[in-house]
Amino acid sequence: MxxxxxxxxxxxxxxxxxxxxxxxxxxxxxxxxxxxxxxxxxxxxxxxxxxxxxxxxxxxxxxxxxxxxxxxxxxxxxxxxxxxxxxxxxxxxxxxxxxxxxxxxxxxxxxxxxxxxxxxxxxxxxxxxxxxxxxRPDDNSPVINALDVNGSTYYGWDARNATSRTLFLSLVGTLFSEMAMYAAYNSSAARMFASAAMYVNPQLPTVYGFVQCTPDLSRAQCWDCFQVLQDQNRRWYDGREGGRILGVRCSFRYEAYHFFQGMPEVRIGLKSDPSSSSAPESQEKKRKPQLEAQSRNSSATEDALKLWRIEESSSEFTLYDFPELAAATGGFSDENLLGRGGFGPVYKAS
Missing domain, CATH: 3.30.430.20 (Gnk2 domain, C-X8-C-X2-C motif)
Structure with missing residues (x-):
């Protein structure tokens, strides 16, 4: 060795x-x-x-x-x-x-x-x-965990409360997943990157993120590289206000401030200019037409935000990670589909 x-x-x-x-x-x-x-x-x-x-x-x-x-x-x-x-x-x-x-x-x-x-x-x-x-396009090394050394933890959650921590880890995971999907499959092939902004509630700052692959990768290779980063993010993330996972082939960064140039391609939970305020999507009068045209808020992500907001106000509500849900529902198969509720499809465990 x-x-x-x-x-x-x-x-x-x-x-x-x-x-x-x-x-x-x-x-x-x-x-x-x-x-x-x-x-x-x-x-x-x-x-x-x-x-x-x-x-x-x-x-x-x-x-x-x-x-x-x-x-x-x-x-x-x-x-x-x-x-x-x-x-x-x-x-x-x-x-x-x-x-x-x-x-x-x-x-x-x-x-x-x-x-x-x-x-x-x-x-x-x-x-x-x-x-x-x-x-070796599948080799992303050397990979460096670069959490903000002097950054404090997010002030909107209590580290002693497992539910709140699980909630916030899920939010960061969703931010990454949305960016990864856009960068790998929707971005320009010349520059495979995506920037994002996520608003959850007034207690949490708007979170900004950025992911990128080297453009010599195929879209599938870029996506696979991001999946490895996702796993590393779950292991390394500890609730700091910003950080990065740095790799030669793909990388990820998030902060509590607008650190990249231009408006984000991916906006979650808001449709107005995310650099002006932490405004919820209900402020329809303030949103700009060009931002609305670029918006990529999927209905699935918006439904997830609704669930997270419910969890914050209810100690009886439990939030599960996506891999746990996928395993429990047999990959969201039609055989386990019971019907549809207010938030979407309802499944029984396989």
């Missing part, structure tokens, strides 16, 4: 910070993966790596997908493989190029002669390796 990856957290101030959230310091994480050995200055691999990292920022920023991957080298032992991706909401190619150039430069300094290294910044992801990770 090879050496364990070296993970570090770096807090930096950067001119690339989003104008939307000037109060939030940009941060980055990197991993000197330690999986393919080391190289020495002046070697063939060092020369190939230098050519690779010099080309990738420009290649990615000039692409419609803000993504580029490449390999440099004739001999397999000396070939350098790389990947560069900017966040899907970045509008300025110069911002993309600057983020990637900075990421690769930092990696070269921080990881020295390591042949495999990854850098995660707010606006971009950069990786190079002496191994052909590009041939």
């Amino acid at each position: 090879g050496p364990l990856p070296c993970l570090f957290l770096v807090l930096v101030s950067s001119s690339l910070s989003l104008a939307l959230v000037p109060r939030a310091a940009a941060y980055s994480e990197y991993s000197c993966n330690g999986t393919t050995g080391n190289f020495t200055s002046g070697s063939a691999f060092a020369a190939n790596l230098a050519r690779l990292v010099a080309a990738l920022p420009g290649n990615a920023s000039s692409s419609a997908s803000l993504f580029a991957s490449a390999s440099v080298g004739a001999a397999p032992a000396d070939t350098a493989y790389g990947l560069a991706l900017c966040r899907g909401d970045v509008a300025d190619p110069r911002v993309c190029s600057a983020c990637l150039a900075d990421a690769f430069a930092r990696l070269r300094r921080l990881c020295g002669g390591d042949r495999d290294a990854t850098f995660y910044a707010d606006l971009c992801t950069a990786r190079y390796s002496g191994g052909d990770f590009l041939a």
